Amino acid sequence: MYLLIPAAGMGRRMGSDRNKLLLKLLDKPLLAWTLLAAEKCDRLTWMGIIGQPSDFPDFKDILAELNLSKPVELIIGGDTRQQSVDNGLAALPAAAEKVLIHDGARCLATPELFARCADVLQTCQGAIAAVPVKDTIKVVDSNKYIQDTPDRSNLWAAQTPQGFEVKLLKECHQRGKKSGWQVTDDAALFEKCQLPVKIVEGEETNLKVTTPEDLAIAESILRQRSKLD
Numbered sequence: 498m499y500l501l502i503p504a505a506g507m508g509r510r511m512g513s514d515r516n517k518l519l520l521k522l523l524d525k526p527l528l529a530w531t532l533l534a535a536e537k538c539d540r541l542t543w544m545g546i547i548g549q550p551s552d553f554p555d556f557k558d559i560l561a562e563l564n565l566s567k568p569v570e571l572i573i574g575g576d577t578r579q580q581s582v583d584n585g586l587a588a589l590p591a592a593a594e595k596v597l598i599h600d601g602a603r604c605l606a607t608p609e610l611f612a613r614c615a616d617v618l619q620t621c622q623g624a625i626a627a628v629p630v631k632d633t634i635k636v637v638d639s640n641k642y643i644q645d646t647p648d649r650s651n652l653w654a655a656q657t658p659q660g661f662e663v664k665l666l667k668e669c670h671q672r673g674k675k676s677g678w679q680v681t682d683d684a685a686l687f688e689k690c691q692l693p694v695k696i697v698e699g700e701e702t703n704l705k706v707t708t709p710e711d712l713a714i715a716e717s718i719l720r721q722r723s724k725l726d
Contacts, residue, residue, distance in 0.1 A: 498540045498615045499593045500658075501585040504528055504548040504556075504601035505574030516552050517706070518601045522715055527706060529559050530604035530719075536565050537608035540615035541597070543567060547574040547585045582683060583670045589663060595619075596666065598683055599658040605718055606703045611658060617697045618660035623687045625660070626699035627653040656699040659683050665692060 504518050518528040525533075528546070535541050544567055546556055553571050560569055572588040574581035582598060589596060595618050599606060610626060617624045630652040636645040659682060669686040672678075680686055684694045702718050704711060 498542060498618075498660075499589055499596045499663075500535055500541050500544045500611075501572075501582065501589070501596060501598045502528075502531060502535075502544065502546045502601045503574065503578050503581050503585070503598065504546050504552070505578075505581050516548070516555075518604075519552065519555050520712070522604060522706070522712065523719055526555075526559055527604045528556070528601050529563060531599065531601050531606065532559070532563055532565060532569075534604075534606055534608050535599070535611060536563070536567060538611035538615070540612050541567065543590065543593075544569045545572050545585055545588055546570070546601070547572045547581045549574055577679075578682075579670070579673065579680060579686075583674075586663065586667050586670065593663050595660060596663050597658040597660045600705060602705050602707065603657055603703055604706060605700075605715055606656075606658065607700060610700050610703065614658040614660050614697050617695060621695045622665055622692055623659075623661045623684065623694040624697050625682075625684045625694055626656040626658055626703065627696045628656065628699045628701055628703075630654050653696055654699075655682060655684060656703050656705075657682075661687065665690075 519526050522530060535544055550573060556571055572585050575584055597614055614624055614626055630649045634647055634649055634652060635643045638644050669690045672690060673686050678689055687694050706712055706715050
């Protein structure tokens with residue numbers, strides 16, 4: 498199974514002037530934690546990190562420090578996540594039939610989650626990690642007045658990894674470019690192309706590190722895990 502890691506974003510909401518994946522969580526950059534989890538998953542055989550060339554020297558330093566056993570390729574990203582993933586798909590080895598896409602900022606995903614997503618993807622065209630929504634969700638208008646309260650029993654919060662058949666996902670990205678679709682994840686492209694996407698039980702700890710508060714929570718989770726090991 499092949500893995501693409503979009504890692505081209507900046508840390509504006511983190512209050513950082515550099516790629517937030519280079520910020521330290523305990524003693525390692527955020528990106529390193531993602532790579533270590535992927536390294537421990539025996540389903541994954543190849544990794545591609547999609548980023549900006551200006552960050553490649555730092556990425557190479559991280560890779561040199563980790564000394565991973567699996568091949569890792571650095572891929573030039575685009576101006577948006579959607580463009581970056583499209584670039585990543587074009588850089589996949591020719592033999593790649595299925596791919597997992599995992600945001601580098603979700604640095605607490607476990608090897609077991611990668612494995613679950615890879616296994617489910619063997620039986621379907623598309624799959625994403627997600628968790629049931631716990632809070633009551635309100636749909637509001639532009640003036641912040643409530644318009645609707647959907648039944649939360651049918652609501653799931655999307656995470657990554659997200660996995661797809663490579664050929665189909667490439668076709669979805671091409672349709673997206675021609676139609677001017679702007680989406681925030683690859684599952685949305687599949688949905689727009691009326692292709693099925695299956696839910697894989699995600700992890701409550703698989704948070705996306707976006708703000709300083711998220712970084713503090715992630716540190717707490719890692720410290721708790723270290724006590725359990």
